[in-house]
Amino acid sequence: MLRGLWKLTWLEIKIFLREPLGAFGSIFFPVLVFVVAGRWFSGARVPTAAATRVLSVDLPAFVAVLIALSAVLSLVTIIAIYREGGILRRLRATPLRPQTILTAHVLAKLALTLVTMALMVLASKRYYPIPVHVPLISFAVALLISTWSILSLGFLIASIVPTARFAQPIGAAILYPMLGLCGLFVPLQSLPRGLHALARANPLTYAVSLLGGIWKGEAWSAHLGDVAALVVVFAVCTALAARVFRWE
Amino acid sequence: MGDFGTPGPVIQVRGIRKSYGATVAVSDVSFDVNEGEIFGLIGPNGAGKTTTMECVEGVRRPDGGTISILGLDPFRDVYALQNRIGVQLQQAQLQKRIKVWEALDLWASLYTNAVDGDRLLEQLGLENKRDAWFMTLSGGQKQRLFIALALINDPEVVFLDELTTGLDPQARRAIWELVRGIRERGKTVFMTTHLMEEAERLCDRVAILEHGKIIDIGTPEQLVRRHCPTRTVLLATESAGAEERLRAMPGAATVTRHDARYTLEGQGEDFVTEVIQCLSENRIRVTDFRTVLPNLEDVFLKLTGHSIRD
Numbered sequence: 382m383l384r385g386l387w388k389l390t391w392l393e394i395k396i397f398l399r400e401p402l403g404a405f406g407s408i409f410f411p412v413l414v415f416v417v418a419g420r421w422f423s424g425a426r427v428p429t430a431a432a433t434r435v436l437s438v439d440l441p442a443f444v445a446v447l448i449a450l451s452a453v454l455s456l457v458t459i460i461a462i463y464r465e466g467g468i469l470r471r472l473r474a475t476p477l478r479p480q481t482i483l484t485a486h487v488l489a490k491l492a493l494t495l496v497t498m499a500l501m502v503l504a505s506k507r508y509y510p511i512p513v514h515v516p517l518i519s520f521a522v523a524l525l526i527s528t529w530s531i532l533s534l535g536f537l538i539a540s541i542v543p544t545a546r547f548a549q550p551i552g553a554a555i556l557y558p559m560l561g562l563c564g565l566f567v568p569l570q571s572l573p574r575g576l577h578a579l580a581r582a583n584p585l586t587y588a589v590s591l592l593g594g595i596w597k598g599e600a601w602s603a604h605l606g607d608v609a610a611l612v613v614v615f616a617v618c619t620a621l622a623a624r625v626f627r628w629e
Numbered sequence: 630m631g632d633f634g635t636p637g638p639v640i641q642v643r644g645i646r647k648s649y650g651a652t653v654a655v656s657d658v659s660f661d662v663n664e665g666e667i668f669g670l671i672g673p674n675g676a677g678k679t680t681t682m683e684c685v686e687g688v689r690r691p692d693g694g695t696i697s698i699l700g701l702d703p704f705r706d707v708y709a710l711q712n713r714i715g716v717q718l719q720q721a722q723l724q725k726r727i728k729v730w731e732a733l734d735l736w737a738s739l740y741t742n743a744v745d746g747d748r749l750l751e752q753l754g755l756e757n758k759r760d761a762w763f764m765t766l767s768g769g770q771k772q773r774l775f776i777a778l779a780l781i782n783d784p785e786v787v788f789l790d791e792l793t794t795g796l797d798p799q800a801r802r803a804i805w806e807l808v809r810g811i812r813e814r815g816k817t818v819f820m821t822t823h824l825m826e827e828a829e830r831l832c833d834r835v836a837i838l839e840h841g842k843i844i845d846i847g848t849p850e851q852l853v854r855r856h857c858p859t860r861t862v863l864l865a866t867e868s869a870g871a872e873e874r875l876r877a878m879p880g881a882a883t884v885t886r887h888d889a890r891y892t893l894e895g896q897g898e899d900f901v902t903e904v905i906q907c908l909s910e911n912r913i914r915v916t917d918f919r920t921v922l923p924n925l926e927d928v929f930l931k932l933t934g935h936s937i938r939d
């Protein structure tokens with residue numbers, strides 16, 4: 382079952398880093414947003430109390446979700462390209478198990494997510510306007526759980542995109558609007574009832590709550606609900622994707 | 630397996646069927662592939678060659694019929710089978726930026742016994758492309774890499790699906806040489822092609838497939854003899870009495886003449902000899918003499934009523 386998994390994972394990481402903009406888009410861009418937006422919010426334009434809240438919780442949670450989303454978007458694109466080029470077909474005609482091929486992609490994305498997170502935390506020590514004390518391990522685990530859960534959504538999206546050319550735009554059109562309803566930009570309580578229900582069905586809502594909470598040092602016990610919701614999202618999306626996923 | 634010394638069938642296909650929705654891709658196909666031969670499935674695009682081959686590889690499951698390969702059921706025993714076969718798929722690609730050695734290294738790690746990848750690259754003339762990305766290879770180099778991947782586990786049966794489609798004639802000839810080399814190493818080759826010349830030069834036996842059905846199976850020579858027994862001789866002579874003598878030959882079915890050029894048609898292997906004897910007995914001086922032998926292209930035309938390119 383595991384035959385070839387590590388080799389394929391490592392290979393997919395290397396191949397991804399060889400892509401022009403591959404590393405920049407998914408590793409440096411979120412970190413850049415983090416630093417630049419942090420500077421901007423610390424400027425005098427925003428009232429201090431609100432700015433502190435943004436800087437201490439909202440912005441880190443937003444950037445962390447951005448890291449997860451860019452991993453998912455890149456997964457959707459890669460799967461679509463691999464399917465269209467017959468690469469998935471070629472790999473399946475080897476002793477590699479189908480699950481191994483997909484698991485290798487998930488592991489590759491999780492590894493890149495961790496690297497990006499490490500850069501984000503490093504940047505927060507040097508360039509962030511307010512002092513940061515992140516519980517590193519906990520935050521890494523929270524980010525891995527969030528990314529892993531949303532990646533399963535990525536497989537669902539990858540199943541429905543018709544061609545590789547549309548994978549990126551369709552993926553972005555589905556994933557980025559979800560950011561608008563995750564409680565970051567508009568508080569959940571102030572949403573009308575219909576949208577509120579939608580926000581509660583949005584996995585990003587739980588990811589943001591978990592990531593923001595862990596970043597500012599809250600205990601896991603305060604976020605068990607978030608973790609449970611993310612696990613449910615994973616289970617549902619994986620079950621659905623297993624039914625509709627197309628290899629060619 | 631057969632008795633000692635007599636190669637038996639390594640693949641037995643009996644009455645397989647496969648439909649995609651309303652499209653019947655393969656219906657009631659049966660054939661054997663013998664140990665150590667190059668067996669070709671030939672037919673036009675859409676005939677069902679790839680579908681048939683992928684059923685034998687265990688990549689697809691037929692709707693009906695039975696397949697036995699190396700004593701295994703390809704669909705049920707697919708993981709046991711994969712260690713013993715090598716596969717090149719039609720229109721498959723690798724990751725654009727995977728390096729040649731990385732692909733071989735990954736493949737080698739997947740099989741229980743793998744041969745030395747660098748030696749394979751050398752044998753296939755790819756040694757200086759070891760560090761090249763897949764996307765930078767030419768069409769012929771990509772196909773040679775796919776052959777290398779198909780050979781990495783030292784397989785007993787090698788599947789090649791439209792190996793030379795899209796290659797220029799020179800690259801094609803080079804690939805043919807490599808395929809003969811695979812047979813020389815004692816392996817069985819099961820290939821498909823829609824190029825009759827390729828089948829004729831390479832295959833020990835062929836099965837002609839059209840609209841998902843096998844029309845006939847045999848060596849290229851057998852098929853030609855069976856379906857196109859007519860031999861044609863083209864010759865040129867200024868000799869005055871030639872026409873009369875040639876028309877008098879018992880074996881000559883038709884004789885047509887354009888000035889000094891004659892076209893003679895007759896049945897059977899001996900017809901050419903008969904023409905030569907007639908010329909020499911009557912001391913007819915010829916300035917040109919050619920024979921036109923029918924080939925698989927003609928067999929296909931005869932059997933289906935249309936050219937394979939239509």
Ligand SMILES: Nc1ncnc2c1ncn2[C@@H]1O[C@H](COP(=O)(O)OP(=O)(O)O)[C@@H](O)[C@H]1O
Pocket residue numbers: 649652653654672673674675676677678679680681
């Ligand atoms: N995955 C598929 N889905 C639907 N139809 C298919 C599929 N694969 C092949 N076909 C159809 O089955 C028929 C046989 O195809 P194929 O086996 O690829 O023929 P060949 O390899 O001889 O060109 C064609 O009509 C083709 O359109």
Ligand SMILES: [Mg+2]
Pocket residue numbers: 675678679680719790791
């Ligand atoms: Mg084909």
